[in-house]
Amino acid sequence: xxxxxxxxxxxxxxxxxxxxxxxxxxxxxxxxxxxxxxxxxxxxxxxxxxxxxxxxxxxxxxxxxxxxxxxxxxxxxxxxxxxxxxxxxxxxxxxxxxxxxxxxxxxxxxx
Amino acid sequence: xxxxxxxxxxxxxxxxxxxxxxxxxxxxxxxxxxxxxxxxxxxxxxxxxxxxxxxxxxxxxxxxxxxxxxxxxxxxxxxxxxxxxxxxxxxxxxxxxxxxxxxxxxxxxxx
DNA sequence: TTTGTTCATCGGCAATATACGATTAACCAA
DNA sequence: TTGGTTAATCGTATATTGCCGATGAACAAA
Numbered sequence: 001x002x003x004x005x006x007x008x009x010x011x012x013x014x015x016x017x018x019x020x021x022x023x024x025x026x027x028x029x030x031x032x033x034x035x036x037x038x039x040x041x042x043x044x045x046x047x048x049x050x051x052x053x054x055x056x057x058x059x060x061x062x063x064x065x066x067x068x069x070x071x072x073x074x075x076x077x078x079x080x081x082x083x084x085x086x087x088x089x090x091x092x093x094x095x096x097x098x099x100x101x102x103x104x105x106x107x108x109x110x111x
Numbered sequence: 112x113x114x115x116x117x118x119x120x121x122x123x124x125x126x127x128x129x130x131x132x133x134x135x136x137x138x139x140x141x142x143x144x145x146x147x148x149x150x151x152x153x154x155x156x157x158x159x160x161x162x163x164x165x166x167x168x169x170x171x172x173x174x175x176x177x178x179x180x181x182x183x184x185x186x187x188x189x190x191x192x193x194x195x196x197x198x199x200x201x202x203x204x205x206x207x208x209x210x211x212x213x214x215x216x217x218x219x220x221x222x
Numbered sequence: 223t224t225t226g227t228t229c230a231t232c233g234g235c236a237a238t239a240t241a242c243g244a245t246t247a248a249c250c251a252a
Numbered sequence: 253t254t255g256g257t258t259a260a261t262c263g264t265a266t267a268t269t270g271c272c273g274a275t276g277a278a279c280a281a282a
Contacts, residue, residue: 008163010138017141024132026240027121030210034125037213044259052119054242059260061240077249078258093211099141100204102148137270156229165272170230172270188279189228 017099020092023068028053029061033084036071041083128210131203134179139164140172144195147182153192 010018024030028051035050036042044062048055062082065071069088074081121129135141139162146161147154158173159166173193176182180199185192 008139010142014138014141014145018136018138021132021135021141025129025136027125027129028119030125030128030132031121033210034213045257048259055259056243056261057241063260064239075248078256080259089211096207096211099144100200100207102145159229166229167231167273168271174230175269186229186278189226191229 013095013099016092016095020068020070020095023065023070026061026064029065032058032061032065033070036082036084041081043079043081045079047082124206124210127203127206131179131181131206134176134181137172137175140176143169143172143176144181147193148195153185153194155187155190155192158193 024033031051032047035047044055044059047058047062051058062071062073066073069085070092071082072085074083135144142162143158146158156166156169158169162169164172173182173184177184180196181203182193183196185194
């Protein structure tokens with residue numbers, strides 16, 4: 001995410017929405033989240049069976065979701081369990097609700 | 112958005128969420144949407160006065176939002192009015208509500 | 223027609239994202 | 253200790269993104 005040289009400052013919410021959106025910006029990550037949200041839990045190994053991508057690639061996508069705080073992992077050697085990070089999930093939900101809930105209601109004379 | 116060689120197919124919703132998320136994945140675009148949604152009505156390229164970026168850069172960001180269907184433009188020579196695309200905005204809202212509304216409620220044995 | 227205004231698009235550069243195979247790290251079991 | 257299993261990380265190639273200045277297109281006004 002390249003930034004301009006000029007000092008452009010964003011609010012925490014703006015940054016948060018952008019950060020979470022980046023995590024959701026690839027359909028396979030949306031798919032993974034759906035799988036994790038549906039099932040109680042999941043191993044990485046099971047995902048490799050469900051998603052036709054290299055194991056390393058899936059691991060990268062999981063890392064992206066981890067970095068965004070949308071999921072969490074728990075080591076259960078030699079496997080790793082991944083699941084939705086409920087707290088952050090709720091925060092993200094509220095964040096997007098607030099964002100999409102704003103404006104666009106009072107019409108626009110472009111129509 | 113590079114795709115795997117293997118035939119990975121996604122649902123319409125998954126693709127839509129990824130597409131809209133890509134549009135929201137940069138804080139300046141979130142800011143622009145807030146500005147457009149916040150002001151009573153349409154906005155023009157006075158955005159260049161509010162955002163310390165080159166005019167061409169802002170135009171590119173507007174195009175990204177246009178392509179995602181989140182905003183719409185109306186030519187009013189020599190200016191262009193932009194505003195939230197209310198219809199698509201509502202669809203996006205419902206899409207994300209449905210997405211964030213799923214799962215994460217029935218707990219997870221990772222905790 | 224000429225000039226001025228506004229916005230989109232082009233070209234170029236640097237940074238990031240995505241994919242893969244290969245390797246490494248961690249751990250259990252024999 | 254040795255071997256097997258699982259997942260993260262490394263290295264690399266390619267595609268995309270983001271920024272800018274410069275140019276082009278469209279149109280109103282003089």
